[in-house]
Amino acid sequence: MTAPLVMVLIPAVAAFVGLLVGGMSRAAAGAIAVAGPLGALVVAGLLATEQPWTDPIVDTGFHGVLQPFPAATVVDGLAVSVALMVSFVATLVQIYSIGYMKAEPRYSSYAAFVSLFTAAMLAVVVAGDLLLLVVGWEVMGLCSYLLIGQNWERQEARRAAVKAFLVTKVGDIGFIVGIVVLIGATGTTLVPNAVQAASSDPTVATVASGLILLGVLGKSAQFPLHAWLPDAMAGPSPVSALIHAATMVAAGVYVVARFYPMFLAAPGVLTAMAVIACITMLGAAVISLVQSDLKRVLAWSTVSQLAYMVAALAVGSRDAAVFHLLSHAFFKALLFLAAGAIIHAVGSSALRDIGGLRRSMPVTFMTMTIGLLALVGVFPLAGFFSKESVLVAAEHAAAGDEVVAPWVGWLVLVVAVVTIAVTAAYAVRLWMLTWAGPRRGNGPIHEAPPVMYLPLVLLAVPTLLFGFTALDVSALPTWIQANATEPLGTPAALTPALVTIALSVVALLIGVGIGWRSRLPSAIGDGTSILARGLGVDAAYDWLVVRPFLVLVGWTTEFDQHVIQRTVSGVGSGTAATGGRLQRTQRGDVQRYVSTALTALIVAVVITLVTVAT
Amino acid sequence: MTSNWLLPALLVVPLMAAGILLVAGRRAERWATWFGVGVQSVGLLLTLGALAEFKRGSAGSMQLVVEAEWIPELLVDFRLGVDGISLPLVALTSLLGWCAAVYTVRRVPEPGRARAFVGLLLLLQVGMLGTFMALDLILFFLFFEVVLAPMWFLIAFWGSGERRRAANTFILYTVLGSVVMLVGFLLVIVKTGSADMVELAGGLGEQMSGGAQLAAALLILGGLAVKTPMWPFHTWLPDAHTSAPTVGSVLLAGVLLKMGTYGMVRIVVPTLPDAMVRIAPYLAAFAVIGILYGAMASYGQQDLKRVIAFSSVGHMGFVLLGISTLSVVGINAALFGNIAHGVITGLLFFVVGGIKERTGTTAFASLPRGLYASAPRLGFLLGFAAVASLGLPGLAGFWGEFLALVGAYHPAVPEHLYYRAMLVLAAVGMVLAAAYFLRVLRRVGQGPGSEKTMDDVAADEWLSWTPLIALTVVLGLVPVLVFEVTDPAVRMVVESVAGALP
Amino acid sequence: MSDRSLLSPTGVDVVFALLGAVAAASALMVVTTRQIVHAALWLVVSLGAVAGCYLVLTAEFVAWMQVLIYLGAVVVLLLFGMMLTRAPIGPSDDLTGTNRLVAFFASVAVTAVLGVLVVDAFGSTMIDVSGEPSSAAVMGEALFRYWVLPFEALSVLLLSALVGAIALSKPDEGA
Amino acid sequence: MTIQSIDLMALAPTLVVALGALVALIAELVTRRGQVAVGVGLVTVAVAVPFAVAASGEQTLCSGVDSACSYVVTPLSVALQVIVLVSTAVVLLMASADIADRRVPGGEFVFLMLCSVSGAVLIPATNDLVTLIVALEVVSLPTFALVALRQGESRAAEAALKAFIFSIASVAVSLYGIALLYGTTGAVSFDQLAAAAQASDPTPLATAGLVMLLAVVAFKIAAIPFHGWAPDTYQGATVPVAAYLSVVSKAAGFSALLLITGTFAAWSEMWAPVVAVLAGVTMLGGNLVALRQRLAVRLLAWSSIAQAGYIVVPLAAVAGSVAWGPDVANAVVGYLVAYAAMNLGAFAVVAVVARRTGIVEWGDYRGLARRSPGLAVALAFFLASLAGLPPGLIGLLVKVRVLVVPVESGVWWLAAVMAVATVIGLAYYLAWAAQLFRQPDVDERPVTAEQATGSWTAVVSVAACLALTVAFSVAPSLALGLVDRF
C-alpha cells in the first residue's frame, strides 16, 4: 500500500463509514465528513515535505491487461501540488457544509458523496495506471451527478443532474476509447510508459490525444460540451465550489498536463485546443455579463477561466496552466462559498433579490471582494500572476519558439487580453449589484455563522499570497517539474513580462468602465435573452442530439414491437391457420379421403417414373 | 482426479430433493422453502469444495472429471468436468440458486404451492449446473433442454400479466433454437465420429472440411444466438422477463442467458476454428447492433422489467463482441462479462422484484415516484445496481465491457479497421446505457418526495442480496479473481483457433 | 414363343378379346347402371366372362374357383345385402355421388398410366396357352408344397371374419 | 412329393397366439365372464414372448427351389414381434375395463384381437410378398370388427366402415403393385426380388409396382395422404381399440415397410424420395392439424400420425448418401419401441379418465392434478416424452437418434422439417400438460371413486407404460439397442 493509495483510501473509507453510520447522528456524520479530506490533506502534506521523491512510479506489481488491479500510483511535483490543493479545498468545503447544510435531511449521504468525490479526484491525480485513472475519472462523474441531484425534489435539480452526467459521459466515451487506443497501441497500462511510447509515434499520439481531448472538453466544460456546467448550479453551493470550480473541472486540464509529452507530439490537437479555448474564453465571459443569477455568473466565469488554462496548454506551457489551475481553484472556491453564504442568508440566488449587503455581511463582503479582485487579476493577488504567466506563454508562442504556429500564439494573446476586459466588466457588475446600491428584497440579513465564514478567510489567504511563489524559480516552477516522469526542459520562472502587464492593465480599466455603466438594476434583465441562455447551444443540443435520439428510440421500439414481434407471433398464428386449412380437408366423407389418397398415389407414381427415367 | 464425486453430487443432490418434494404430501407446503434453502446451501458448499479442489495452475485442463458410458448407440457418455471457463459459471449458478432459495423462504409468489415451486427451482438448478459441466455434446444438449420445462412452468403458473403467451413464446423459440443447434451437433459428431468436447476442441474439429465446419458453426451459433439472445432473436426475452416471477427472472437473466455464450466459447470457437474466423466479423456486427438496439429499445420501454431485459440484450452484445475478437483479452472479457452480468442483473431483478412486491406494479405509468424517500435503502440498492449495470468503472460491470473494447482494438482476426469501427460504436452504446438507466433512476428513484410510506428492505432480502452486492464491488475492484481462473483456459481456446488464422 | 406384334392376332387372341370385351363392358355397366339389382346381375356377367378368360389362359383351377366363390358366394351375399338393406327395385338416381369429376379423372389416370406401362413392357410378348391346363392336381401340389404358410394364415383370416361378422350381427345385449 | 419341412419351434409365436385366440373364445363361451378371456389373452402373450425370443435366427417352411424359406426369423423381426406382443398385453389390460362392464363382448373382442396379433407377429418374419399381403390382411380385418364392436355407439359402425373401405382400396392397389412386380421380375420371395433389384435398374413397370405396393403400408401407418380414416376411426372406436390401432397395427405397417425397403435397398434412389416426401408431409401435416384439435382421442390420433412421420425419417434419409442397413433399421425400431410405450401410456390415461369422468375434450382435463395427481403426473410425463422435452428423456433421445440419419446422409431439408415439426408438436403437447396443473375453475366430482369394477387393470396398464417409459429414460440403450439384444 503506497502513500498515495492511502491518501485516496482515507476519504473513500470515510465515505463508506459515513453512509453506513451517518443516519445515526448529524454530529458524527459531520465529523467523519471532515475527517476524510483532512486525513488526505495530512498525507499530502507529509508527501510534500519528504522531498525529493525517489522513484516517480510506485508500482504495486499488477500489470498487463489481464491482472488489471489498478494500483500503480505516481508521485511527482504536479501530482502532490494538485493533491494538496484538492484536499485543502475539500476539507474547507466539508467544514463549510456543516453550516450550510444544517436544514438538509439527507446530510449524511451528501457528506459521504463529497468524501467519495474527493477520493475519486485524488485517484485521478495520483493515477500511475491508466485503469485507475479511468476508475477515478468515471466515479467523479457519478459523484457530480449524485451531488447535483442532491435535492431531487426540485425539477431542475433532476434535469441538471442527468444532463451533467450524460454530457460528461459523451465526453467520457471519447476518453475511454482514447485510453483503449493507448493500451492497444502501447500494450502497457502504466501511464509514463504509455505516454512515452505514444509520443514516439505521431499517428497514435494524434488519435489518442484527440480522443482524450474529447473527454477533457466534457469534464472541463469547454465548448461544445460546456452546457452542463451552468445548469449544474442547481446543486448546493458547496458542491459547486468544490466540484464545479476547483477540482473536477480542473481534472481535464490535469490529465492533459499528465499526458503532455503526447500532446506535444500532436501539434494539430494543440491548435484545435487553442481555437476551442479562445471561443470558450470569450463566449463564456460575454454570457456571464448578462446573467441574472449570482451562481450562474460565477459558473460562466469558471468556464471562461478554464479556457485560460486550456489555452496555456495549447500554447505549450504546462507550468502556466497548472499555476493558473491552482490559483483559480483558490479564488473561485472562495467566490462560490461566499455566494453560498449570501444565498444562505438571503434565501435566493437571483440578483434581483440581492443588493446593498455591504453592511450586513462584512466578512463575506471582504473575502468576496478579494476573490473578485483575484479573478480580475489585480496586482498583488494570485490571479494577476497566474493570468500573466498565461499571457507570457502566449507571447512566447507568438514569437514562434513553441511547437505550435505563431498565429495560434497571437490569437490566444489577443483573445486573452479582450477577455480580461470582459472579466473585469462582469466582476464589477456583480460586485456593484450585490454589495453597492439600495437593499433589494426584504427580511433581516445577518452574517453567516463562523463555521461558514472561517473557510472563506482561510481561502482568502492563498488567494493573496500564492502569486508570489511563482516569482522565484526555485519555488513553484521547479516544484511542479520535480521528479516529473517526463522532464520538459529547465523550469523557467513564471515572472510576468512588462508588455503583458501593460496590456492587461489597459484592458482592466476598460472593463471597469463597462462594468460601472451596467451596474444599474435595470440592466439585470430576466435571463431569457438568447445571450443569457448560452447562445442557443442548449437549443442546438436539443435539435442535434436529443431529438434525433428520441426519434431513433421511437423507431426502435416501433420496429421491435411491430416488425420482429409481429413476425414471431405471425409465424405462430400462421402455423395455426395452416392447421385450420388442413383441417378443412377432413370433412368426414371417406370417399373424398380415398380419392385424395389415390390421386396422390398416381402423382407419386408419375413423378417417380419421370425422375427414374431421367 | 482425487475427488471426482463432487460434480455428480452437485447434480444428484438437487435432483433427489426435487424428487422428494414431488412425492411429499400436502404437509410439505410448510417446510418446502426451508428444505430448498438447505439443499441449495449444500450445493453451495459443494461448489466451494470444487473451487478449493480446483488447481489454478492447470486451469486450462479439465479437472474433477467423471466419466461413465450411458448410450453407446448415440456415442453419449455421461462425462462431467470443469475448467477455467466453466468453473466461474458453476459458482455463479450455485450462488444465484442459493440467493433465490433464501429469497423464496417467505416470498413464494402467488398462487403459492411452495412445494411445486421449490421443486421446479431445484430441477432448474440441475439443468443449469449440468449444462456447464457436461463435456459431451449430446449431454450438453440434454441439460440445455432440461432447463426449459421448469422455467416454462415457473413463468406460466407463478408469473403475472399475459404469462401463458410469454411462456409459450419463450419455450417454443428456445426449443426451435436448441433443435437447430442439435442438428449442428449431429453434423459435427457425424463428420468427426466423436462427441467428446475435449477431443473436438483438441484438434479433431479442425479436420472437418471448410464447408462442413461453416454449416455446423452457423447451425450451432443460430441455436445459441436464440439463447444469448443475440439480436434479432431476442423478442422472447422482454415478454419472458415481464411475466416471470422475481426468482424466475433472476435465474433466467443470471444464468440461462450465459448458456448461449458459454456454448460458443466452449464448443464453437475451439471445435470449428476455420468457420469461426470467417463468421467472427458478422458476429461482431450483430453484437454491436445488439448493443445499440438494446440500449435504444430499453430507453423507449414503459415497464421497469422490460428496460432491464433490453439492457441484458445490450450487455450480451458486449459479451458477443468479446467472443468475436477471438483474442485472449476479448474472450476473457466475454467470460468476465458473463459473470458480472449474472451478478448485477440478478441483483437488479431482485430489487425490481422488491419494488413490484411493495407497489404491486413495475409499469412506469402506475409506479409511485420518489423511491429514494419512500424506501431509502431499496432506492439506494436500485441506484447502486443501475450504476453497476451501466458499467461504472470500479464495479464489476465495467471490466467486461472495457476489456471487450481493448480486445476489439487488437482482434485475432485480420479485419482490424472493421473491428475498430465496431469498438467506437460499442463505446457509443455505453453512453446510451447511461441514458436509459438514469431515466429509470429519475422516474422511479427521484421525484416529489413522499414520506417513508413503504417498508424498507427486510432482513431476508438483505441476506439474499448481500452476496450479490459484495460480489459486484469485489469483482469491480479485484477482477483478477476471475481472470486468473479463466485466462489459462482461454489461452488454450485461442491456441486452437490460432491455427486457422491467416 | 416368338414375339409377334400386337396387331397380328392369332385365333386364341380373338376368342380372348371377345371374352375380355364382354367382361369390361359388363363391368362398366356395373358402375354406371341406375338400378342396384341390375348392377349385381351385370357383375355376374362380368365375373363369368373373367372365368372364361381364365379357361382360355389354361388356368382351369382358378377359373372354377372364380365361378364357385365369386359367382356362387360373393354375388349371392351381395344380393342378400341389398335385400336386407331394402334397396329399391326400380331405378333410383341417387346412386352416384357428387365428386364424379374427381373419380373420373382418377380412374382415367390410373387406367392410362398402367395401360401405357403394360403395353410398353409387354407389347409384343406372347404366352403359350397350348400347354396342358393347370388342373386342380397341379395347383394343389403347388399350394401345399410352397404356399403352406399363407394358406394357414388365410384359415385364421376366414375364422376371424366369420366370428367378427357374427359378433357384429348379434343384437345389442344392452350396454 | 416332399411336404414342406415345418420347423414348429420357429413358427411358435404365431401359432401360440392363434391358439390362444381360440382358447379365449371358448373360455368366454364356457364361463360367460369376459375377464377370463382377457386372462387367457395375457397368458398367451406371456407364453408367446419367450418363444419369439427363442426362435431367433431360425427359418422354416423352406421350399426346394433355391431354399427360399417363407418364414425367416432375424433379430430385427424378433424385436418387432416383442414390441407387438408387449403392446398387446397393455391394450388387453386397458380393454378389460370395457369388457368387465359389458360395453364390449369379451370373448369375441379378445379372439379378434389375438387373431390380428397373430398376423402382426407373422409379418416381421415373412419372406415373400404373398405371405406379407395375406398377413397384412389378417391384421387389418379383425380390427374393423373390433372398431364396430362398440355397443350402443352408432358412430362405431361409421368408423369401421371408413377404415374398411380405405383398407380394401389400398390392399387392392398394393395387390396390383405386387402383380406388376411379379410380372417384371418373375419372383415374389424377398431374396429373389433383392437379387433382381441388384441385377438391374428398376424398369418403369417395377417402379410403378413398388410405389403402389407402398400404398397398403402408408394406410397401415396412417401416413398422409393415406391418413384420412385414422382420426375418425380412433374417435369412433373405444379407446383401447384406438390404442391398438395406433401402436400394434402401425407396428405391423412399419415391419412391412422395413421388409419392403430392405428388399429393394438396391433401388433406393427410386423409392427413397417418395418415402422422404411421405415422411415430411406426415410430420408437418400431423402436427399442424393436431394444433387445432379439441377432443383428446382425436388429438392423440393426429399426434400418432405425426409420430409415424418421425419413425419413417431414417428410411427417408436413405435418399442421401447413407444406404439402407442395420443402422437405419435400428433407428426405426428404437423410435418405435419408445413410441409404443409413450403412446400407449397416453391412451391408457385417456381411457381411465374417459371411463371415470366421461371427459372427452382435453381442455376439460383442467385441474386433473388436483383430483388424481398420479394420473396427471403420468400423463404429463407421457406428453413430455412424446414432445421430446425433458423430463421425458427417452422421447428426446430417440428423436436425436432418428435425426442423426438424415444429417449423416446430408438430406438437409428433412432434418429441417423434422426440427420445425418437433417445435410445432411441442406447442399442443405443452398446452395439454399445462391444463393438468391449472387450478380447476369448478370443482367437478372427485375422480377417486372406482366407478366400475375391473378398472384397476386400466390403472395397471398406465403403471406398466410409465414404468417402461421411465426405464427407457434412465437406460436408453434398452430401447435404442433393442435389436442388438436378440
Add this chain to the structure above:
Amino acid sequence: MHLSLPLLLSVSLFGIGVYGLLVRRNAILVLMSVELMLNGVNVSLVAFDVFWAEALRAGQSLAIFVITIAAAEIGLGLAILLLLYRMRGSIAIDEATDLREDAA
C-alpha cells in the same frame, strides 16, 4: 396368345373398379367395384403366371388367395354395412360423416 391382352383387360377392370369405388354412394355398389378391382388384379396375376410358367405357380396361388380374401372381406363388409343400416337407416357413404373435423 398376346400377353398384353389379359393385361389390358386387367387394367380396364381395375380402372372401372376405381371409378365405381370413388363415385358410388351406396356401400354395396362400392363393394362390387372393389370386387372388380380385385378381379383385375387376378387376371394380371394369372396372365403373368402363365407367362413365367414356374413350378412355384406363385401367380395363380396368389390369385386363389385373393379370391379367398375377397370373400372374407365381403362377409365382414356386409356385416358392418348391416350394422350401419341398423344404426342409421341408410348405407349412403357420403351421409356417414358424423365423425369429422369440427373446423370451427
